[in-house]
Amino acid sequence: MDIVSRLRAELGEAAVLTGADMAPFIEDWTRRYHSHPLAVVRPASTAEVSAVMRLASAEGVPVVPVSGNTGLSGGTHAEGAIMLSLARMNRILEIRDEARLAIVEAGVVLSALHEAAATHGLAFPVFFGARGSAMIGGILSTNAGGSNVLRYGNTRAQCLGLEAVLADGRVLNLMTELHKDNSGYDLRDLIIGSEGTLAVITRAVLKLVEAPRARATAMVAVPSLSAALRLLNRLQSASGGAVEAFEYMPGNYIRHHLEKFPDARPPFAEPHEVNILVELASAAERDATRLPDGTVPLAALLEHELGEAMAEGEVLDAVIAQNEAQRAEMWARREAAAEVALTRLPLVNNDVAVPLDKVETFLERMEEVLPQIDPQAEAITVAHLGDGNIHYTVWPGRDEPAHLDAIMEAVEDVALALGGSFSAEHGIGLTKKPSMARRKDRVALEVMRAVKAALDPRGILNPGKVLP
Numbered sequence: 230m231d232i233v234s235r236l237r238a239e240l241g242e243a244a245v246l247t248g249a250d251m252a253p254f255i256e257d258w259t260r261r262y263h264s265h266p267l268a269v270v271r272p273a274s275t276a277e278v279s280a281v282m283r284l285a286s287a288e289g290v291p292v293v294p295v296s297g298n299t300g301l302s303g304g305t306h307a308e309g310a311i312m313l314s315l316a317r318m319n320r321i322l323e324i325r326d327e328a329r330l331a332i333v334e335a336g337v338v339l340s341a342l343h344e345a346a347a348t349h350g351l352a353f354p355v356f357f358g359a360r361g362s363a364m365i366g367g368i369l370s371t372n373a374g375g376s377n378v379l380r381y382g383n384t385r386a387q388c389l390g391l392e393a394v395l396a397d398g399r400v401l402n403l404m405t406e407l408h409k410d411n412s413g414y415d416l417r418d419l420i421i422g423s424e425g426t427l428a429v430i431t432r433a434v435l436k437l438v439e440a441p442r443a444r445a446t447a448m449v450a451v452p453s454l455s456a457a458l459r460l461l462n463r464l465q466s467a468s469g470g471a472v473e474a475f476e477y478m479p480g481n482y483i484r485h486h487l488e489k490f491p492d493a494r495p496p497f498a499e500p501h502e503v504n505i506l507v508e509l510a511s512a513a514e515r516d517a518t519r520l521p522d523g524t525v526p527l528a529a530l531l532e533h534e535l536g537e538a539m540a541e542g543e544v545l546d547a548v549i550a551q552n553e554a555q556r557a558e559m560w561a562r563r564e565a566a567a568e569v570a571l572t573r574l575p576l577v578n579n580d581v582a583v584p585l586d587k588v589e590t591f592l593e594r595m596e597e598v599l600p601q602i603d604p605q606a607e608a609i610t611v612a613h614l615g616d617g618n619i620h621y622t623v624w625p626g627r628d629e630p631a632h633l634d635a636i637m638e639a640v641e642d643v644a645l646a647l648g649g650s651f652s653a654e655h656g657i658g659l660t661k662k663p664s665m666a667r668r669k670d671r672v673a674l675e676v677m678r679a680v681k682a683a684l685d686p687r688g689i690l691n692p693g694k695v696l697p
Contacts, residue, residue, distance in 0.1 A: 232288050233268050236311070239280045244271045244317075254295065254305075254312055260571070262303040262659065266293070266312040273317045275392060275400060275431040282429065283398030285311055291692045292396075294425035296336065296367030299359040302578070302658030304371070304424050304694055313429060315366045321345050322432075329437045330389060330406060335366030335430050342435075351437040354381040356474075358564035366430045372422035374654030376474040376508075376563075379615030383654070385421045387436045393420050393428035396685040406434050419680070424656050425691040427684045441510035442517035445531040446556045450501035450546040454589035454614070457505050460538055461615060467534050468509050471516075471527070475615035476506040476563050477588075482611055486562060489569050493562065497546045505614065506563050507531075508556075566611045570622040577623040577633050578660060579640045583649035585617045594643045595621065602639055603632070618653040634663055641668060657695045666697035 230238070237245045246254075246269040254269050256262070267290065272278045285292045293307035295314050305312070318336040325331075326349050333342060339360040342353050355368060357375035367373075369391065373384045381387065390405035403417045420428050451457045454477070461475050478486075480502040487493055496504055509527055511517065516527040531549060538544040550556040570576060583591050592610065599606050605626025612619040623636050641651045641664055651664040665674070677696055681688070 232284060232290055232311075235284055236268065236270055236281065239284065240270060240272060240277055244273070244277075245269070246271070251312075254298065254307075254314070257298060257300065257303060257305055260574070262306045264306045264308040264310075266307040266310055269312045269314055271314045271317050275318075275394065278313065278315075278318075278394045278429055278431055279398045279400055281311065281313060281398075282394050282396060285689055286397045286687060289687055289689060291689045292429075293691050294366065294370070294429045296364035296370070297338065297359065297362040298367075299363045300367065300371065300656060300658060302656045302660040304656055304658035304691070306659055306693075310692075315364060315429075315431070318366075318431065319364075324349050324351070324437070326351065328406065329439075331435045331437055332404075332432065333365055333435060334432055335364060335369075337365045339363050339365065339368060346437055347440060349437075350440050352440040353387065353435060354438050354473075355384050355387060358567065365433055365435070369421050369430050369433060370423065370425050371656040372654070374613065374616070374618060376476060376613060378613060378618070378654075379475055380470070380473045381438070385418060388417065388421060388433055389436060390434035391417055391420065391430055392432040393430045395428050396687065396690045400431075401428060404432060404434055422656075424658065424695050426681060426695050427690065429690070439512040441512050442514065443525050443527040444508060444510045444556065445525070445528040446506070446508045446550040446559055447531060447535065448496040448548045448559055449505045449507055449535065449544055450497055451503050451505060451544055452542070454503060454592070455586075456543050457503060457614060458585060459543060460505070460507075463538065464507065464509065464531070464534055467530060468511070468527070471509045471511050472507065472615065473510045474506065474508040475613075477610075477612040477614040478504045478506065478563060479610055480504070481607075482566070482569065482609060483562075485569050485572070485609060486565060489572055490565065494558070496548065496559070496562065499546070501545060506559055563611065566620060570609055570620075573624045575625060575628045575633065577625060577636045577640075578655070579621040579623065579637060579651075580618070580653050580655040581621060581640060581644040581649055581651055582616070582618045582653035583644055583647045585614070587647040587649065588612060588614060588617060588619060591619060591621075591643055591647055591649070595640065598639050598643060599623065599636070602636055603627070606636065617649075637664065638667065659694060662695070662697050665695070669697075 291310035293310045295305045315336040318334040323332040535547045
């Protein structure tokens with residue numbers, strides 16, 4: 230009996246897809262990577278994931294875990310492999326109000342967790358554009374970032390415990406609910422961010438926070454990125470650290486966004502080169518209870534600080550959202566970044582991080598460097614300015630692998646010269662393996678390979694990803 234037949238015998242016919250039924254899985258979201266899996270298996274429990282891994286390990290068949298398939302680095306490319314979808318493991322098992330935690334399966338969609346937490350007056354503070362399809366397992370496997378890292382940190386910071394299935398089918402139970410547990414190596418944090426190369430995450434214990442009672446959101450035009458950082462620090466001081474998002478959209482991004490979405494409105498009456506989306510949030514009653522004139526204190530604070538900064542020449546224009554529809558419009562503009570970038574192919578997808586006060590220097594240097602490599606290239610940039618993460622996408626003048634890699638290498642050169650990283654939040658996958666080979670510390674790579682060999686000696690878990 231071949232392995233596909235054995236998988237069907239173990240999981241049931243409906244849980245094993247082959248042929249045309251695999252169509253939704255053969256292409257990643259970027260449309261760059263195409264593959265033909267041996268089969269797509271859809272287990273419904275940790276025990277079934279364990280059974281899949283035991284069979285695969287015995288036969289030496291590669292397994293590629295997949296969640297929402299919203300990644301941007303080719304991490305789910307699965308040529309000839311068993312693609313292991315966690316989509317059926319989509320139960321929110323428990324939400325505990327007093328402990329402010331959720332226990333969930335890996336196939337829970339991020340937006341579903343947001344909605345469930347909201348019914349308890351709580352929030353899971355990981356927020357990004359693909360929240361309607363991205364799943365907890367994938368979010369943890371890539372240590373996803375998003376717009377709220379400024380206040381809450383990456384996904385790793387939101388996870389107390391997890392359960393994972395190892396390459397040989399053993400189940401690793403790290404489902405602690407503790408905030409302090411200093412008992413040996415931190416295997417939880419090792420597995421988070423490993424992109425499915427060390428284990429398959431099946432469940433997690435996640436931290437929740439009190440849901441905001443008030444939000445204040447605005448589009449702000451400023452003279453420079455230096456002025457933007459001064460505004461960020463000003464708002465943090467005035468609000469006691471209530472800034473949740475501080476997103477940068479340059480003028481050329483706004484122009485391309487309007488081309489892509491002709492029904493969208495520009496953020497201001499006149500165009501500006503440095504456009505910031507800022508959002509403050511507070512769970513405190515004092516910030517949400519309306520004043521006698523009907524204004525919300527948090528919004529009044531934002532309006533006051535922007536007015537003061539405008540009087541000082543530090544703000545050129547500002548529009549404060551007056552209702553949820555206006556707030557949603559502002560966020561839709563920022564969250565369309567991936568769609569805007571994909572309006573042209575090929576592209577060089579750079580996801581770098583530099584210290585906050587080096588973002589402006591990075592962009593200035595790239596304005597000099599990029600035309601030297603490719604005079605026809607155009608950069609389309611957005612940034613989580615509050616945490617120094619720059620999505621520096623390049624539309625090159627020609628589609629040649631060596632040329633595309635030369636552009637990526639130049640971006641790395643500039644980022645690392647400023648004390649930055651070549652990979653901020655999108656993961657390594659296939660796209661950034663050359664970067665790993667060029668840039669990662671040799672000893673660090675040796676240690677990573679040793680860990681991989683110890684946990685996956687046959688090399689069947691997401692092979693060919695992350696490690697060069």
